[in-house]
Amino acid sequence: MKTTFLTLLSVVAMSAVALAEDGWTSMFNGKDLSGWKSNEEVPGSFTVEDGKLKVSGGRAHIFFVGADGNAKFKNFEFKAKFMTTPGANGGIYIHTTYQDKGWPEKGYECQVNATHTDRKKTGGLYAVQDVLDNAPNKDNVWSDYYIKVEGKHITIKIDGKTTVDWTQPDDWDPAKTLKGMPGRSLSEGTIAIQGHDPKSVAFYKDLEIKPLP
Numbered sequence: 001m002k003t004t005f006l007t008l009l010s011v012v013a014m015s016a017v018a019l020a021e022d023g024w025t026s027m028f029n030g031k032d033l034s035g036w037k038s039n040e041e042v043p044g045s046f047t048v049e050d051g052k053l054k055v056s057g058g059r060a061h062i063f064f065v066g067a068d069g070n071a072k073f074k075n076f077e078f079k080a081k082f083m084t085t086p087g088a089n090g091g092i093y094i095h096t097t098y099q100d101k102g103w104p105e106k107g108y109e110c111q112v113n114a115t116h117t118d119r120k121k122t123g124g125l126y127a128v129q130d131v132l133d134n135a136p137n138k139d140n141v142w143s144d145y146y147i148k149v150e151g152k153h154i155t156i157k158i159d160g161k162t163t164v165d166w167t168q169p170d171d172w173d174p175a176k177t178l179k180g181m182p183g184r185s186l187s188e189g190t191i192a193i194q195g196h197d198p199k200s201v202a203f204y205k206d207l208e209i210k211p212l213p
Contacts, residue, residue, distance in 0.1 A: 030052070071190045079144065
């Protein structure tokens with residue numbers, strides 16, 4: 001009996017170590033906006049409702065700053081659950097940095113949009129490799145958003161299905177390639193969630209990130 005008990009303790013201990021070493025860090029505690037900084041372009045756009053991050057009210061952005069206020073990532077995996085409501089538009093920015101107002105100038109936007117009039121739908125790398133017209137998610141249904149950046153390679157998956165598999169060219173010049181988006185380039189930076197317009201309402205939960213070498 002003693003041997004069996006000790007073996008069980010060893011298994012439990014090994015499981016705890018595995019969970020601790022899996023590399024994923026929670027970005028949202030479901031209680032408040034600790035670790036995040038909103039630019040308050042539209043005050044109150046980001047609230048916590050029943051354990052979910054609610055995004056509504058108009059154009060504003062909230063940036064993950066982490067415990068030390070200076071979170072930055074280069075190579076990483078990101079995952080979250082999200083849910084759009086009819087007509088919602090939004091996005092998840094990567095390799096970006098805090099700014100007081102306007103659409104984030106630095107980094108790429110990963111689109112969130114099932115039924116907004118914008119043709120660019122959920123799972124696209126906005127204006128770079130778009131998902132047009134047919135969104136891979138449904139309004140009022142929770143879906144999984146996954147983003148991986150490794151070197152110059154960006155992968156996006158929605159509910160496990162790859163929607164973007166794109167490598168930034170060595171001679172990439174967004175100032176020439178993307179009109180009005182000169183900062184769309186990989187470097188390093190944080191994650192930001194976008195509030196788009198007064199009619200857009202979306203929800204996020206279980207946001208996690210895993211730095212890669």
